[in-house]
Amino acid sequence: MEKALLKELINHTIKGSPAPLTPKNRYAITMSVLDRIKNFHCNSRCIIAVLALMMTTSQSFAQEYYVYVAAESEDEVHLVHFNGKTNEAKIAKTIEVGRYPTETDGPHGINISPDGEYWFLSIAHGNPYGMLAKYKTGTDELVGTTDLGMFPASMEISKSTGLLYVVNFNLHGEMIPSTVSVVDPDLMEVVTEIKTGVMPHGSRISDDGSKQYHVSMMTDELYEINTAGLNVNRILSLKKQAMNMDGKDHSKHGMDKDKKERSDHEKKGEDHSGHDMDNMKEVKKDGMKMMHHKPEVKPTWADPHPTKPLVYVAGNGSNEIIEIDTEKWEITRRFKAGKAPYNLEVSHDGKLLVASYKGEAASGIFDLKSGKEIAKIENSRRITHGVAISKDNRYAFLSVEGIGGEPGSVDVIDLKTKKRVAVIETGKQAGGIVFWKQTAP
Numbered sequence: 042m043e044k045a046l047l048k049e050l051i052n053h054t055i056k057g058s059p060a061p062l063t064p065k066n067r068y069a070i071t072m073s074v075l076d077r078i079k080n081f082h083c084n085s086r087c088i089i090a091v092l093a094l095m096m097t098t099s100q101s102f103a104q105e106y107y108v109y110v111a112a113e114s115e116d117e118v119h120l121v122h123f124n125g126k127t128n129e130a131k132i133a134k135t136i137e138v139g140r141y142p143t144e145t146d147g148p149h150g151i152n153i154s155p156d157g158e159y160w161f162l163s164i165a166h167g168n169p170y171g172m173l174a175k176y177k178t179g180t181d182e183l184v185g186t187t188d189l190g191m192f193p194a195s196m197e198i199s200k201s202t203g204l205l206y207v208v209n210f211n212l213h214g215e216m217i218p219s220t221v222s223v224v225d226p227d228l229m230e231v232v233t234e235i236k237t238g239v240m241p242h243g244s245r246i247s248d249d250g251s252k253q254y255h256v257s258m259m260t261d262e263l264y265e266i267n268t269a270g271l272n273v274n275r276i277l278s279l280k281k282q283a284m285n286m287d288g289k290d291h292s293k294h295g296m297d298k299d300k301k302e303r304s305d306h307e308k309k310g311e312d313h314s315g316h317d318m319d320n321m322k323e324v325k326k327d328g329m330k331m332m333h334h335k336p337e338v339k340p341t342w343a344d345p346h347p348t349k350p351l352v353y354v355a356g357n358g359s360n361e362i363i364e365i366d367t368e369k370w371e372i373t374r375r376f377k378a379g380k381a382p383y384n385l386e387v388s389h390d391g392k393l394l395v396a397s398y399k400g401e402a403a404s405g406i407f408d409l410k411s412g413k414e415i416a417k418i419e420n421s422r423r424i425t426h427g428v429a430i431s432k433d434n435r436y437a438f439l440s441v442e443g444i445g446g447e448p449g450s451v452d453v454i455d456l457k458t459k460k461r462v463a464v465i466e467t468g469k470q471a472g473g474i475v476f477w478k479q480t481a482p
Contacts, residue, residue, distance in 0.1 A: 104125045104431075104433065104435075104479045104480065104481060104482070105122065105123070105124060105125070105479060105480045105481070105482055106122070106123040106124075106125060106431055106436060106438075106476070106478075106479045107120060107121065107122055107123075107133070107476075107477040107478050107479070107480075108120075108121045108123070108429055108438045108451065108474060108475065108476050108477060109121075109151055109153070109160055109474070109475050109477055110151070110427075110438075110440050110449075110451055110467060110471050110472075110473070110474040110475075111138075111148040111149065111150075111151050111162065111471070111472050111473040111474070112148070112449055112467050112468025112469055112470060112471055112472075113147050113148055113149055113165070113442075113469075113470040113471075113472045113473075114145060114147075114468070114469035114470035115468030115469050115470070116137060116138055116139040116145060116146050116147070116148060117135050117136065117137055117138065117148070117467075117468045118135070118136045118138055118148060118151065118162065118181075119132045119134070119135050119136075119451075119467050119468065120132070120133045120134040120135075120136070120181070120477075121133065121438070121451050121465055121467075123436070123438075123453055123463060123465075124482075125435070125436070125479075126482065128453075128462045128463050129463070130451070130453055130463040130464070130465045131465065132465060132467065134181065135468075136176070136181045138162060138164070138174060139164060140164060140172065140186075144166070145166065146164045146165075146166050147164060147165040147166040147171075148162050148163070148164055148165070148472075148473065149163050149164070149165040149171075149192075149193070149194050149195075149472060149473055150162070150163040150165075150193065150194045150195040150196050150207065150244075150473045151163075151473035151474065151475050152195075152196050152197050152198070152475050153178070153475050153476075153477055154198055154226065155198055155200050157178060157477065157478060158177070158178060159175055159176060159177060159178060159184065159226070160175075160176050160178055160181075160475070160477070161173060161174070161175055161176075161196060161198075161205060161226065162174045162176065162473075163189065163193040163194060163195075163196060163207055163473075164193070165192045165193060165194065165210070165212070166192070169191055169214075170188050170189060170190060170191060171188075171189050171190070171191065171192055171193040171209075172186050172187060172188050172189055172193070173186065173187050173188075173189050173193065173196075173205070173207060173222075173224060173229070174186045175226065175229055178477060184229075185229035186229065187224060187229045187230060187231060188231075189207060189209060189222045189224075189231070190209030190211065190219065190220050190222055190234070191209055191210075191211040191212075191213070191214050191219070192209060192210045192211050192212040192213065192214070193207050193208070193209050193210070193222065194207070194208050194209070194210040194241075194242055194244070195207070195208055195242060195243055195244040195245075195255075195342075195473070196208070196244050197244055197245055197246045197253070198226060198246075199246050199250040199251075199253065199268040200246075200248075200249070200250035201249060201250030201251055201268060201269065202250060202268045202269055203225075203226070203227075204223050204224065204225060204226070204232060204268065205223070205224040205225075205226045206221055206222075206223055206224075206244055206246065206253045206266065206268065207221065207222050207224065207244060208221050208222075208237070208241040208242055208243070208244045208255050209221070209222060209241065210240055210241060210242055211239075211240060212240070216239050216240075216259060217239065218236055218237060218238060218239055219236075219237060219238070219239065219240065219241050220234040220235060220236055220237060220241075221234070221235040221237050221241065221244070221253070221255065221266060222234055223235065223271060232271070233271055235266060235271060235272065235273060236273075237255070237257060237264055237266075237273065238256075238257020238258075238259070238260045238262050238264060238276075239257055239258070239259035239260050240257065240258040240259045241255050241256065241257055241258070241264070242255060242256055242258055242340075242341050242342065243255050243256050243340070243341060243342035243343045243344070243354075243355070243384075245342075245343055245344045245345060246268065246345070247345045248345065248347050248348070250268060251267070251268055251269065252265055252266065252267065252268060252274065252345070252367070253265070253266040253268050254266075254343040254344075254345055254352050255343055256279075256340035256341065256342065256343050256354060257340075258336060258339055258340055258341055258357075259336050259339075260336070261278060261279045261280050261336050261337055261338045261339070261340060262276050262277060262278055262279060262340075263276070263277045263279055263340065263343060263352065263354055263365060264276055265277075265367070275370055277365060277370060277371075277372075279338045279340055279354060279356070279363055279372070280337055280338060281337065281338070281359065281375075336358055337358060337359060338354075338356045338357075338358055338359045338361075338363070339356065339357045339358025339359070340354050340355060340356055340357065340363075341355050341357040341382075341383050341384070342354065342355040342382075342383065342384045342385050343355075344385055344386055344387050344394075345367075345387075346387055346391050346409075347387060347389055347390075347391050348391050349391065350366060350367045350368045351364055351365065351366060351367065351373075352364075352365045352367055353365075353385060353387060353394055355378075355382040355383060355384065355385045355396060356375075356378070356382065357381050357382060357383055357399070358381075360377070360378050360379065360380055360381065360382065361375050361376060361377060361378050361382070362375070362376040362378050362382060362385065362394065362396060362407065363375055363376075364376070364412070374412050376407060376412045376413070376414070377414070378396060378398070378405055378407075378414065379396075379398035379400075379401045379403055379405050379414075379417060380398055380399075380400035380401040381398060381399045381400030381401065382396040382397065382398055382399070382405070383396075383397045383398070383399035383425065383426060384396070384397045384426060384427045384428045385397070385428060386428040386429065386430050386437075387409070388430050388434045388456070389430065389432060389434055390434050391409065392408070392409060392410070392434070393406060393407065393408065393409065393434070393456060394406075394407040394409055395407075395428050395430060395437045395439075395454070395456075396428065397425040397426055397427065397428050397439055397440075398417075398425055399424055399425055399426065401425075402419065402420050402422065402423045402424070402425060402441075403417050403418060403419050403420055403425065404417070404418050404420060404425055404428070404437070404439050404452070404454060405417050405418075406418070406437075406454075406456065406459060415459070416459035418452075418454055418459065418460065418461050419461070420439060420441050420452050420461075421441055421450045421452050421461075421464045422441040422442065422443045422444070422447060422449070422450055423441075423442075423443070423444055424441065424442040424443065424444060425439055425440075425441050425442075426439075426440045426441060426442050426471060426472045426473075426474075427439065427440040427471075427472060427473055427474035428474070429474045429475050429476040430456075430476065431476055431479055432476065432478075432479055433479060434456060435455070435456055435457060436453055436454065436455060436456060436462075437453075437454040437456055438451055438452070438453055438454075438474060438476065439451065439452040439453075439454065439474075440467075440471040440472055440473070440474040441471055442469075442470045442471055442472065443469060443470065443471070446469070447469065448466045448467060448468065448469060449466070449467040449468060449469055449470055449471025449472075450464050450465060450466050450467055450471060451464070451465045451467060451471060451474070452464055453465075
């Protein structure tokens with residue numbers, strides 16, 4: 042009862058003030074509230090509760106949100122601005138990117154440096170190699186570039202090493218193991234290449250910066266890279282037949298055995314990540330026939346939990362979200378999802394997961410405690426692509442590609458109401474998307 046009265050008093054004080062609560066006037070309003078509660082005989086615990094309520098209340102006030110999104114078929118990156126008070130959104134700026142003015146270079150993956158000072162863009166197309174470009178946030182001026190592997194895609198910078206890790210997806214090449222390029226983002230030079238699986242995607246790093254996770258789409262595997270050691274630490278099969286009757290995956294790869302087997306296979310130019318001979322296809326390399334497994338799970342993204350030893354994977358081919366315990370290195374849960382989940386992101390408080398359903402023109406919101414989808418929101422166009430969640434966990438920004446000559450779009454979803462509140466049209470094939478910042482109005 043006392044808490045309700047105090048909250049009512051706080052709201053009354055704020056509403057009675059000449060301006061909404063902002064960082065600039067928060068002190069004055071706080072002092073006003075403290076002055077008004079003298080009659081409540083408020084003790085120290087009461088005052089702490091009031092201040093906590095003030096902070097809670099202040100978080101509900103509108104913010105300005107900024108997101109970068111790449112339009113892959115336009116060679117453009119848009120800076121999108123969203124007003125949390127009015128739900129109005131617009132393109133604040135369009136930056137032309139790419140290397141060859143007469144060709145479509147294909148900006149694909151995009152991310153922000155941990156300090157928010159720079160944004161990085163993978164240019165996927167090349168002859169034959171792609172490249173990484175570095176831009177200054179705010180001014181959006183090009184700072185530097187460096188060549189990468191074939192069709193570089195998603196990336197992230199480690200807080201602990203300061204290095205950037207980008208997967209080379211190799212979309213148009215042979216079905217052979219690819220690499221993760223490790224780049225010094227200050228010098229814009231490639232430090233090393235780490236050999237990984239076939240068509241790697243979804244490069245995301247643990248909150249402490251010590252581990253990088255990505256998936257091998259064509260071999261149904263999750264990879265863990267030691268960011269300091271610059272080596273593959275562990276590999277986990279994501280196939281369903283590895284599940285035991287208790288619903289958990291106990292098919293952990295022993296490191297010594299795993300390294301030896303993979304080394305032998307790579308020397309032969311082969312991949313033997315599974316054992317179902319009926320589920321294999323034939324490809325050719327240098328005139329020689331090789332057998333590769335058709336993916337069952339077809340994983341396309343991996344994202345670590347911000348506080349728990351968990352990683353979540355999008356099973357694009359199996360229509361599921363897979364939870365992996367990184368301490369036990371085993372699958373703990375599989376969440377039923379919509380059709381063809383493609384990208385996903387865990388909220389910064391670790392409570393929700395938002396997934397893009399590329400095959401359903403929709404996005405799913407999951408409660409991570411229960412593992413259930415609690416909302417499915419229809420998207421503005423048919424091919425949903427990327428996900429970015431605001432730092433306050435209030436909004437999810439979804440890039441939607443469009444088809445043919447259609448423009449792309451960014452859909453804004455209110456994670457509190459579970460509804461789409463804005464749509465912003467972009468250049469064609471909106472893909473890579475990253476949240477930049479939020480500011481008080």
